[in-house]
Amino acid sequence: DAGITQSPRHKVTETGTPVTLRCHQTENHRYMYWYRQDPGHGLRLIHYSYGVKDTDKGEVSDGYSVSRSKTEDFLLTLESATSSQTSVYFCAISGSAGDSPLHFGNGTRLTVT
Amino acid sequence: QQQVKQSPQSLIVQKGGIPIINCAYENTAFDYFPWYQQFPGKGPALLIAIRPDVSEKKEGRFTISFNKSAKQFSLHIMDSQPGDSATYFCAASKVQGGSEKLVFGKGTKLTVNP
Known part of the structure; x- marks a missing residue:
């Protein structure tokens, strides 16, 4: 799995609570991404990151924030979870070029009740 | 606006059959077209990719056919096996745009029966 670890793998939380998902890579790749799959x-x-402390929004960024204080770690935070954020979340990493393959983690299944 | 349209949503074939998954794109600036394969409980993994300077690319039993004028590309799986049962995603982007610009189709769930 290209040295990508997502934690936790499963989480159930209540509406309105904050949630942080973690992605850890051992490949020293510059680019990291958070996707949701529905x-x-x-x-x-x-959201995605192109370096330490360099992040930008993706297609569905509302309600989410990210941080990257170290090359190897990319955190996704739901400040106040809603039921619409129930999903499977994938972290991915890649090299710098646009045709570099994305390497995905095994996902975090988040349920917001 | 959906930039990459993938069909069908699901596909069932018998072992040995040749499933075909189709994708159509809108942005003529796209110049990189990968396919990802995802097994249950796992993240997607790159299967095969094509650039628009070729009309076909084969890797083992997997073939991408590309039609630039029609803005369409497709994945063919020769001699399909039950182990090929997975969800397949097509995608498209501009190489110069970076991987963050990769646009995915909605996926096709393939089932290969023994």
Whole structure:
């Protein structure tokens, strides 16, 4: 799995609570991404990072924030979880070029009740 | 606006059959077209990719066909096996745009029956 670890793998939380998902890589790749996967929607980019402390928004960034204080760690935070954020979240890493393959982690299944 | 349209949503074939998954894109600036394969409980993994300077690319039993004028590309799986049962995603981007610009189709769930 290209040295990518997502934690936790499963989480159930209540509406309105904060949640942080962690992605840890051992590949020293510059680029890191957070995607969500939902039936009928495929994979949608939430946020991405192109370096330490350098992040930008993706297609579905509302309600999410990210931080990257070290090359190896990329955190995704739901400040106040909502039921619409129930999803499977994938972290991915890649090299610098646009045709570099994305290497995905095994995902975090988040349920917001 | 959905930039990459993938069909069908699901596909069932018998072992040995040749499933075909189709994708159509809108942005003529796209110049990189990868396919990702995802098994249950796992993240997607790059299967095969093509650039628009070729019309076909084969890797083992997997073939991408590319039609630039029609803005379409497809994945063919020769002699399909039950182990090929997975969800397949097509995607498209501009190489110069960076991987953050990669746009995914909605996926096709393939089932290969024994």
